[in-house]
Amino acid sequence: MALTVNAKTYNNDTSRSPDIYRYLGPSHDSDTNDMIDLYRYPPPSGAVGSVKSKSRIKLTRSCTDGTDQLSTDAIVDIVVSVPTGTATAEIAALVDDLGAWLATTAADDLVQSRIINQ
Numbered sequence: 001m002a003l004t005v006n007a008k009t010y011n012n013d014t015s016r017s018p019d020i021y022r023y024l025g026p027s028h029d030s031d032t033n034d035m036i037d038l039y040r041y042p043p044p045s046g047a048v049g050s051v052k053s054k055s056r057i058k059l060t061r062s063c064t065d066g067t068d069q070l071s072t073d074a075i076v077d078i079v080v081s082v083p084t085g086t087a088t089a090e091i092a093a094l095v096d097d098l099g100a101w102l103a104t105t106a107a108d109d110l111v112q113s114r115i116i117n118q
Helices: 088-102 105-113
Strands: 002-005 008-017 020-024 034-041 052-064 071-083
Touching: 008 034, 071 088, 088 105
Parallel strands: none
Antiparallel strands: 002 008, 008 020, 020 034, 034 052, 052 071
């Protein structure tokens, strides 16, 4: 299976377990990282009360550092924790809202300049 992100294809590389999948992007090679890791953490078995299941998306890409011109990794790591039994529509709205916010100037300011727009 492959993922397409911004017209780039990431191909499934390995499944380290049934709950962790790695996809390698077009720029990935032995010296350059370009990958997306997908994780799922099911709720613990036998748990009682308000239990949460978690998902994680991790994007790792090699970048050139602006000071020393050395290659180093940039990492975007998103963890989603949702109480079990949450309605699908509520989860979809949560993901949609996050995606919409990530496309804003406020998100860009936070990531690029570490400015929190108040």
